Every structure is written in C-alpha cells, then in structure tokens.
Amino acid sequence: MILRWTGVPFLLREFVQRNRVTILCYHDPEPKIADLHIRKLQHLYNIIPLSAYVNARRSRTVAALPKKALVITFDDGHKGNYGLLPVLKKHQVPVTIFLCSGIIGTQRHYWWKACVDHNMVHSLKLVPDEARLAQLADCGFNEVNEYPERQSLSRAEINDLRAAVDFQAHSRLHPILPQCTDKRAWDEIAGCKLDLERDYGLRVFALAYPNGDYSERELEFAKRAGYACALTIDGGYNTSQTDLFRLKRVRLNDKADVNELIVKASGLWGIVESIRARSAYGYAHMRRVILVRRRISRTNAPKMQHRITLAQKGRDNDGG
Numbered sequence: 577m578i579l580r581w582t583g584v585p586f587l588l589r590e591f592v593q594r595n596r597v598t599i600l601c602y603h604d605p606e607p608k609i610a611d612l613h614i615r616k617l618q619h620l621y622n623i624i625p626l627s628a629y630v631n632a633r634r635s636r637t638v639a640a641l642p643k644k645a646l647v648i649t650f651d652d653g654h655k656g657n658y659g660l661l662p663v664l665k666k667h668q669v670p671v672t673i674f675l676c677s678g679i680i681g682t683q684r685h686y687w688w689k690a691c692v693d694h695n696m697v698h699s700l701k702l703v704p705d706e707a708r709l710a711q712l713a714d715c716g717f718n719e720v721n722e723y724p725e726r727q728s729l730s731r732a733e734i735n736d737l738r739a740a741v742d743f744q745a746h747s748r749l750h751p752i753l754p755q756c757t758d759k760r761a762w763d764e765i766a767g768c769k770l771d772l773e774r775d776y777g778l779r780v781f782a783l784a785y786p787n788g789d790y791s792e793r794e795l796e797f798a799k800r801a802g803y804a805c806a807l808t809i810d811g812g813y814n815t816s817q818t819d820l821f822r823l824k825r826v827r828l829n830d831k832a833d834v835n836e837l838i839v840k841a842s843g844l845w846g847i848v849e850s851i852r853a854r855s856a857y858g859y860a861h862m863r864r865v866i867l868v869r870r871r872i873s874r875t876n877a878p879k880m881q882h883r884i885t886l887a888q889k890g891r892d893n894d895g896g
C-alpha cells in the first residue's frame with residue numbers, strides 16, 4: 577500500500593473530499609478492526625449520520641455540512657455486527673446498518689455463504705433469479721429454510737443496538753434485484769420497508785441495493801415505495817447534485833489494514849482501479865460501453881443498464 581505515502585490520499589481529502597460526502601460500505605468487520613478504523617476515520621474526517629446528508633439535500637443545505645463529511649454503513653445485518661456495540665459506544669459515532677428483513681430474527685442463511693466457491697457466487701449473480709434459486713437448491717440451499725446456526729442479527733440484538741445504530745433496508749432475502757421479476761423486485765424493495773417499520777418500529781428512509789445492483793426499475797420502485805434515498809456500491813463521492821437514488825459508496829474490505837483504509841476511503845483506490853480497467857479493456861471496450869450507454873439512454877432498458885453496471889464495476893463482491 578505504497579499509495580498511502582504518495583501524498584495523494586491527503587490531497588484528495590483536502591481538496592476533493594472537503595466539500596463532498598464520502599459513504600463507506602463495510603459488511604462484517606471484527607470489532608478490533610472496526611475500533612482501529614473508526615479511530616483513524618475520526619481523526620481524518622467528520623463522521624455524520626446518513627440522515628444528516630439526506631436532510632441537507634432536502635433543505636438544500638449540503639454546503640453547511642461539516643467539511644470532509646463521511647458516513648459509515650454496514651450491509652446485510654450480520655450476527656457479528658452485534659460485537660460492534662462497545663466500539664460504537666466508546667467512539668460515539670453514528671453508523672447505519674442495512675438489514676435484510678426476511679433474514680434478521682431468524683436462522684435463515686445468506687445465500688452466498690451456501691456456495692462452496694467464489695466463482696459460483698459470481699456466476700449466480702449473473703443469471704435470472706429462478707436460475708440462481710434452482711442452482712442453490714442443487715446445493716441443498718433454500719432461502720426460506722432455517723438452519724441450526726444463526727448468521728444474522730437476532731431481534732434482541734437489534735433492540736440492544738438501537739441506541740447506537742440507525743437501521744435501514746437491504747431487501748427481504750437479498751436476491752440480485754435486476755435479475756428478479758417485477759413482482760419479486762417490488763416485494764423485496766417495498767416489503768422490507770414495511771417489515772422493518774411494522775415489526776421493529778423503525779423509521780426507514782434508505783435502501784441499500786443488495787450487492788449494489790440496480791436498474792432503472794429498482795430506482796423507480798424505491799421511489800414509489802417511499803424511500804428518500806437508495807445506495808449503490810458505485811465508487812465515488814456524493815455532492816449536492818448526486819442522484820439520491822444512486823448514492824455512491826466506497827466499499828471497504830472488512831479486514832483492511834490502516835494503509836488500505838486511508839487509500840480506499842480517500843477514493844484513490846477507485847481511481848487507480850478505473851484507470852487499470854481502462855487500460856486492460858482498451859479503447860475499443862470503452863467505445864463499446866459508450867455506444868451501448870447511448871442506446872440504453874434511448875431505450876431505457878433496465879436489464880441492459882444492469883449489465884453495464886456490472887461490467888463497469890469490474891469486481892466481484894462475495895458479500896452483498
């Protein structure tokens with residue numbers, strides 16, 4: 577992580593991130609690592625709640641937010657998140673955890689954890705939802721079965737965490753939304769908000785797209801279901817102009833050391849990756865993407881848009 581010492585993360589923080597809101601995305605970090613990261617982030621940034629940014633957007637007061645504002649989020653509602661409670665209390669930082677309302681409080685499992693290998697997880701994200709479920713069934717997995725071991729936060733743990741955590745929505749069972757039928761995509765998006773509000777008494781205003789995957793349809797459904805914003809894992813920072821239903825997040829490795837944290841949180845890693853991707857795919861590929869994009873903007877085809885989103889991401893997220 578020699579990039580840390582180039583001085584570029586410092587420059588990005590002071591000049592680019594200064595007037596932008598950076599949102600980090602974790603999944604299930606060890607409390608010890610979260611402790612270290614939060615301490616470092618508190619030193620380098622001003623940590624604000626997600627709601628502060630969304631409210632500032634509504635009242636057009638983004639410029640009044642603290643400089644170098646940063647939001648910390650965790651996806652999925654992993655059981656291990658409960659261990660973060662002492663860390664959050666100690667540092668008094670606001671964080672958001674995105675919950676799968678059909679998995680929390682049950683012994684259901686996250687589907688990608690049922691797969692034996694990494695390639696299978698990747699390929700299952702690229703097929704229609706029914707095909708994903710059929711292949712998982714071949715491995716003996718069913719998304720609504722309960723198993724002896726619990727993977728998600730329990731109801732009691734969520735209640736304990738409530739004083740320190742803002743809980744928001746991450747679908748019911750974490751399918752890849754653009755691969756779902758209209759019916760299922762709507763049920764996952766609108767149903768999660770309903771479940772969390774009805775069963776947990778939460779005030780839900782934000783949706784994190786499972787695996788960061790979305791198409792125009794998901795944007796539309798999120799708006800119609802009454803969310804005020806939705807979050808992707810498209811890298812980058814947020815301004816007073818960013819589409820509220822396509823908020824950008826910087827994805828962090830749960831095991832990242834401090835060097836990696838500083839480089840990735842600064843956005844430098846995303847920039848290096850996009851340059852790398854550009855040289856790897858070459859000019860011809862970029863040209864193809866631009867052409868397809870133009871076609872999509874004319875046809876507004878959600879499935880195609882999704883394929884492009886995946887292609888541009890050029891990464892493989894096991895967790896969602």
Ligand SMILES: [Zn+2]
Nearest residue numbers: 651652787896
């Ligand atoms: Zn997820």
